[in-house]
Amino acid sequence: MKSFRQVSSLLSRSSNNKRKMSQSAAQANLVLDNMNPCIKKMEYAVRGPLVIRATAIEKEIEAGVQKPFPNVIKANIGDAHAMGNKPITFIRQVLALITHPPLLETNEFPEDAKDRARAILKGCRGASVGSYSDSPGIEIIRRHVADYIAERDGFPAEWTNIMLCAGASEGIRACLKLMTNPGEGKRPGVMIPIPQYPLYSASLAEYNMDQVGYYLDEDRNWALDPAELERSISEAREKCDVRAIVIINPGNPTGQVLTRENIVDIIKFAYKEKLFIFADEVYQHNVYAEGSQFHSFKKVMNELGAPYNQMEMASFMTCSKGYMGECGIRGGYAEVINMDEGVMAMLQKSISAKLCPTVIGQACMDAVVNPPRPGEASYESWDAEVQGVLASLKRRAQLVADTLNSIPGFKCNTVQGAMYAFPQIMLPEKAIAAAKEAGQAPDVFYAFNLLEATGICIIPGSGFGQRPGTYHFRTTILPQEDVTKEMLGRLKDFHLEFMNKYS
Ligand SMILES: Cc1ncc(COP(=O)(O)O)c(C=O)c1O
Structure with missing residues (x-):
């Protein structure tokens, strides 16, 4: 069994071998030694070696190889539909209508879905989703996003500040890229939570920027500690030019929902440090937990008033999460406020080189921010589907945390929101020694053993970052309720055996 790094290096060696073989026909000029070193450095655990092995095991099972389990359960990635969660009918109706407009002439679709589709098509060049849109997206959809934000927060939103993107990832990377130049001769740095979602560590590595980690407080349900922000930035300032702070709320992989007080602390900190x-x-x-509530940064900044409502901020949203889980459609938006006009123009220029985000993704975002209203034809069925999905996720959030906490050697915080649990595993010394012997980090050792013994694919905590000497893994709460129960049963049996073996 191999560590992340070992497997990555094996992968690159095997592609190197293939390249060498093809060199008899043509000499490659771009080789590992002269390619962009930042790309070689970046790692993305959520699709890393464990997942590659899980897919290989699936193939082995298909080919008839006998395993001590009937199937692989992929709890590694927040991909709801892949785990059997159903699409929301209204969203798919709008998408069906925009991609095949003759359906508008049939009686098969409700009027509200047809209205949304007609408005989107009117905004498309040539009334077709097959045409390019403006680079920041179709105006009417940007206006609908601004209306959604204004309704959510109770403060106005400018449609010109909305940039539609192919999933939130693209918007996040577009904004990060604005900050890659060294300031005062130092490398640029960005503060990110630890544990974090690896899009950030991977993108910072790719852009040759410094990752400035601030630890979330596991003992306080992964709350953010202002003193930790101070510690982190004062250590980082010595070696890099800290330009920005990332906050993930609700949290991935940690599943916490920040309190309003916490958000106020962060805004004040960012103001003081010019981030x-x-x-x-x-x-x-x-958001699932009683007493937890989502507060947007935009809303809290506006409630605080000047000077905080004049700070630069980008907020990101997606079609991939929530109740919709439309990960493959690639829809998202960024609301960018208080950005210097010249920089905003450069951001628009930089996204224009990619022409535009997928128009179907933009349309999906439209269906999310402009859903059926009370009194419209689809409202009741739409509401029932949405509430059904969210209620099921809430049950799974509780089931996963409660079950993990009932197993000796696990400590799991309440999953207040998002789609993940990030339990701590109390690994015995002997297991840590065995991992060392195998040349693996202890949590990676645990995760590979779990996969081989049970078919459960989770991601070790080291892929997200964790305090030294602590070991975690991330599991999603996305497998269907019966599969979640099955998974937790297999996990418990494995864990007790593992602890027994290494105690
Ligand atoms: C915290 C967070 N941000 C951003 C993303 C990116 O999602 P997408 O690009 O699908 O919108 C994800 C996906 O899992 C996420 O968990």
């Missing part, structure tokens, strides 16, 4: 705020709010619909 651009990246508010990753893609899980804003996914």
Whole structure:
């Protein structure tokens, strides 16, 4: 069994071998030694070696290889539909109508879905989703996003500040890229939570920027500690030019929902330190715990008033999460406020080189921000589907945390929101020694053993970052309720055996 790095290096060696073989026909000039070193450095655990092995095991099972389990359960990635969660009918109706407009002439679709589709098509060049849109997206959809934000927060939103993007990832990367130049001769740095969602560590590595980690407080349900922000920035300032802070709320992988007080602390800190705020709010619909509530950064900044409502901030949202889980459609938006006009023009220029985000993704975002209203034909069925999905996620959030906490050797915080649990595993010394012997980090060792023994694919905590000497893994709460129960049963049996073996 191999560590992340070992497997990555094996992968690159095997592609190197293939390249060498093809060199008899043509000499490659671009080789590992002279390619962009930043790309070689970046890692993305959510699709890393464990997942590659899980897919290989699936193939082995298909080919008839006997395993001690009937199937692989992929709890590694927040991909709801892949785990059997159903699409929302209204969203798919709008998408069906825009991609095949003759359906508008049939009686098969409700009027509200047809209205939305007609408005989107009117905004498309040539009335077709097959045409390019403006680079920041179709105006009517940007206006609908601004209306959604204004309704959510009770403060106005400018449609010209909305940039539609192919998933939140693209918007996040577009904004990060604005900050890659060294300031005062130092490398640029960005503060990110630890544990974090690896899009950030991977993108910072790719853009040759410094990752400035601030630890979330596991003992306080992964709350953010202002003193930790101070520690982190004062250590980082010595070696890099800290330009921005990323906040993921609700949290991935940690599943916490920040309190309003916490958000106020962060805004004040960012103001004092002159930081651009990246508010990753893609899980804003996914709040489950009693007493937890989503507060957007935009709303809190406006409630605080001047000077905080004049700070630079980008907030990100997506079609991939929430109740919709439309990951493959690639729809998202960024609301960018208080950005210097010249920089905003450069941001628009930089996204224009990619022409435009997928128009179907934009349309999906439209269906999310402009859903059926009370009194419209689809409202009741839409509401029932949405509430059904969210209620099921809430049950799974509780089931996963409660079950993990009932197993000796696990400590799991309440999953207040998002789609993940990030339990701590109390690994015995002997297991840590065995991992060392195998040349693996202890949590990676645990995760590979779990996969081989049970078919459960989770991601070790080291892929997200964790305090040294602590070990975690991330599991999604996305497998269907019966599969979640099955998974937890297999996990418990494995864990007890593992602990027994290494105690
Ligand atoms: C915190 C967070 N931000 C951003 C994303 C990116 O999602 P997408 O690009 O599909 O919108 C994800 C996906 O899992 C996420 O968890």
